[in-house]
Amino acid sequence: MRDTLSAKIRQFGSRLSLPFKGSSNIPIDGADETREFWALKNLSLEVQQGERIGIIGPNGAGKSTILKILSRITDPTKGRIQIKGRVASLLEVGTGFHPELTGRENIFLNGAILGMKRAEIRKKFDDIVDFAEMGEFIDTPVKRYSSGMYVRLAFSVAAHLEPEILIVDEVLAVGDAQFQKRCLGKMEDVGRSGRTVLFVSHNMSAISNLCSKGLYLQKGKAIFFGDVKSAISAYFENSMGDKPSLDSCLGRAGSGGMKYTEIWIENRMGQEVEKFSAGETISIVAEAEAEQYYQNNRIAVGFAIDTASGNRLFTAVSSWKGQEIRTDGKRIRVKCKIESVPLVPGKYYISASLIDGGETLDVAACCLSFEVTEDEMFHLRFTDGDFGILNLPYQFEVSHV
């Protein structure tokens, strides 16, 4: 039986002190005032070899701090960490890159900083250049690179490390969609080859695709550690409260002129519902009010349905169906009927937007939630296995040939 590699983190916190001094450097009341801030508090968990953990949470939760501590950049104030295996961390792309040096020189430099030996870098050099798709630009100084090229090269070097434990911190926030896909693919390869991965990101779909377990941190404390989909739901629910509404939604923006005042879901009978079974017909109903100055304009209404992990499932826009809406009265009520909603049981969120031409007047992200209830077919909750999101009507027919 293989020995398990594990990073055991026990009871630790990391404290940053912010010293305050009086303006003339004279201590107040005879002593310096220091305000304590615990970036992490009482964190205790165990990671087994080969696990891929996604670390999620709002900004300031302590996600980067935990990575810094595991990477030995910062020291914990209290507690103990035990690690078996080589750790490589990617807290920033292009650490140590020097703008005056060429791409080739920087590959060696960056590789050495990340812990690769020179012989190893030389062996993997061609792979690194190919993955980054640098081609002939490898011998130009890095200061001449576009930001995309820079990021591709930097990630490429780090991607060819072969550590036992890989730690990645939101580095995929940069780069275009194609690049991000390739990076995630590469990280999946790393994970599949039995290495442990710790991944911090705000990109929930990346986390749920890559990771098997999730750690949800908030204000330095571990709120949840377990299966990744549950962690993501816990995060979403906490971010938006149990009952999101227009007033407390994930994000509200818009240039104004017209705003949503109410939004709800009706079933076929016109009753307001929060839950319904798969296959039922529902309507999303919203009321919006226009400002005095905003009259006689043609607007479009959009509704979107998202999963609890933030994936967009469906968008309905009134103008796509040729529906004309004018802001003649002060208030309008818009109803969007969706036949036979084919979703598996679970919690979903609705976002709504008001658009005038190219301008967004009002957009409320995840301002309403609804639940598709279990039925005879789906006893299991959707987190128990990946059976997809759609619940389409189907039939089997068997014949002998």
Add this chain to the structure above:
Amino acid sequence: MNTKFDLTIEPGKGFGGYWKELWQYRELFYFMAWRDILVRYKQTVIGIIWSVLRPLLTMVVFTLVFGKLAKMPSEGEAPYPVMVFAALLPWQLFSTVLTESTNSMVANANMISKIYFPRLIIPSSSAIVSLTDFLISFGMLLLIMFWYQFLPGWQILFLPIFLFIALIAALGAGLWLGALNVKYRDFRYIVPFMVQLGLYISPVGFSSSVIPDKYRLLYSLNPMVGVIDGFRWAILGESSALYWPGLLLSIVVTLCMITCGVTYFRSMERTFADII
């Protein structure tokens, strides 16, 4: 299930395998020095010539000022320029290592806050860069000696020892100041001033034999006095008399400096990423 851990991270406790780790990261010394040297000469025209010009010009100025104007005596038979140059070599090594090490930590702040490697590598690799400058200047010295047809004696074999002492002294001070500089950025300005002062106090432009005997031992508290005397002795041979008590004192001071430097650096190392 038997799990043995490679690494335990705990607050405050020193990390026992540090020196072993330094050995594992040994290639990084080379790479960082290589980077600094490369960057220095990128997009320059006279870049590499400056390594030669700088000691040469200083020597010319010193010879004129101290030798001709102040009429300081040379040592024995040796030509004044050679005497000056023999001291300029270790002094420039010392001053560049000191200045570069002090600033090296802050200059690499980006790396310190984002990636782990033994931080001792940073000031040490800047010392390696200064060593290469030294080697270039040494080549120049040999040319000058050839010009004056002044041949060194057997003492020159001891040169590496004095070089080593100079390096250790500079590194000791550099580590200490470099660590301090992270927290108190004043040192960026204090150190060049110290170096400037040191250039005139140390026996670079003149021979330490001009110092009256009763002050000679006190004078040797400056570790560079012993080193420079040693260099002169090694290069000028019979012409230069070595003041042994002074040399011993300088060595002792040097050992203290390196011990203090490394200890302080290691104790502060864990906090660098937070305060840089």
